Amino acid sequence: MPNRRGKRFRAATKIPVGFIGAGTRFTAELHDISTSGCLIRCPDDQLAIGDAGRLGIQIGYETMRVAVVARRAIPGLGIAFEFSHMYPHDRELLRRLILWVSTGRSTGG
Secondary structure (H helix, E strand, O other): OOOOOOOOEEOOOOOEEEEEEOOEEEEEEEEEEOOOEEEEEOOOOOOOOOOEEEEEEEEOOEEEEEEEEEEEEEOOOEEEEEEEEOOHHHHHHHHHHHHHHHHOOOOOO
16 A cells, blocks of 8 residues: 555454444454554445544553544455544553564563
C-alpha cells in the first residue's frame, strides 16, 4: 500500500479485538498492527468504508482503547482501520503491543 504510514507487524498468536460504533459491535482477531492502524480478521462486510468507532485490545491487565476509521475491506480477510485518536496512555500501550508482536517480548506492565 503506497500511502501506508507505519511498518506493519503480523500477530503470531490470537489477539482478540472488540469494536463498537456505527450502530454495531463485534469481536474479532488482530491480523497485523502498526503505529497508524491495524487489520482485523472479521467478515469484510461488517462495516462500510469511512465508518468510525472504537477498538479495544487487551494488553496484559490493561485495555488499549482507540478511535478508528474503517479504511479498507479486504475480501476473505477483514477490515483495515486507521487510528484517528488515542490518549497518551493508549499510545504507550500500543508501543508495548507492537514490541510484543514484533519481538515476542514484553516491556512489562
